[in-house]
Amino acid sequence: MCNVKRLMGNPYKGVQQQAEVARQSEVARQADTRGAIGRVDETFRQFDDPFFAGREQAYSNYAMPQVSDQYDTARKNLIFALADGGLTRSSVGAQRLGDLERDYSLRRQDVADQARGYGQQARTDVESARSGLVSQANSVGDAAASGNAALNEANRLTAAPSFSPLGALFQNVTAGIGVSRAAGDAERLRNAGGAQGARLFQPSRGSGQVVQSNV
């Protein structure tokens, strides 16, 4: 049989070579694709739990001192307002201090929650970038190109994020204390004056009159 082929040549040799080339090309393409995905995974391995914890800590380091600073200022304002109103040693002062500390704790929790949110957002961004690169690897199967693209994405993702500054957090700490003080002053005046004439702003006793206007 081989002699016949040797004698006449194999007219199907080209077809068989084409089939071998097609299969080898496909095997090579799949290997390239797996390699490209492997390069992407290797590059993105740096985005692990400690990395995202670092993102969270970065926001905490940014925001927590601001909250702390605002709390210190608010506490000072409360101290002055209570002292000014003579309410430092009062249940009102105790309640205001409790409210302030509660708000401070909640704002600190806000920061911790927001920090976790930044971490989760970073995870989403990283996964999205990784997904895009894997799609490219599936389409192209070029390990070198996918590796470079992965590095570029990784560099972009590790860049410092921009955090929004915090607004005013403890605005209502001393609200109403001025009213309390005015009420306290009025009470002291009433108690100290005794006589009717000491009262500066007496309530109306129904002596008002209606004036018709002819405009």
Add this chain to the structure above:
Amino acid sequence: MCDVTAAIALGSAVAGSALQSRGAAQAQKAEAGVAAAERGRQDGYRRTAMNYVDTAREGASRPALDAGAASAAAGRAASLRTAGQVPAAQGGYLPGMESGPQSVRDEVDRQRGLASAFVGQQGDARAALGGWGDAMQASRTGIARSGQGVATEAGFARGSADAMPAEITAAGSKGSGTRMLGDLVAGGGNLAAATYGGAKGWGSLFSAAPVAAPALRRATTGRVGGPV
């Protein structure tokens, strides 16, 4: 002379037909082998893809989500409780309270207790909400990665299937030498029949109705013959 010629012609026809059949069988076997190999590869891609889907489905199941949410919520709750504590340096009574009535300090402590309970409750509630979100995000990530894996395997399956037609064509050429030899042998028999039987062909050798030689050749090979 006619008997010998007839025997040679008949033998050649039978041998040629047998060789052609053998060549055709070789081609069919090769084609079946190609198809089986491709089926095996496709099964492999499908199994791998199904593994991705199964993994994602397990991650998205209720028990897995509940477990993930509980774990994430516990982590968040611990973090929020720590964050919710007022640092000692920033706490304490206000100036003047220390020297004031005990009832005021008791009221401060009572207010702090209320605040602590409220902050703790709020922290736990936030943690539960966030924990569920964390679990869902992890599940979505798993599903997305599963999708990427499935897409990869689907691409491989397409590429492998695309390479198959060339392999089938090449497999069809298997046994071509045998078929070629069969064609030659059968052709020799036909030539002998034509030479010694004259224009009457095979029929004249057996004193029967003439049968056209090409028709007999097509009937025996079952495949398109090679060059004769």
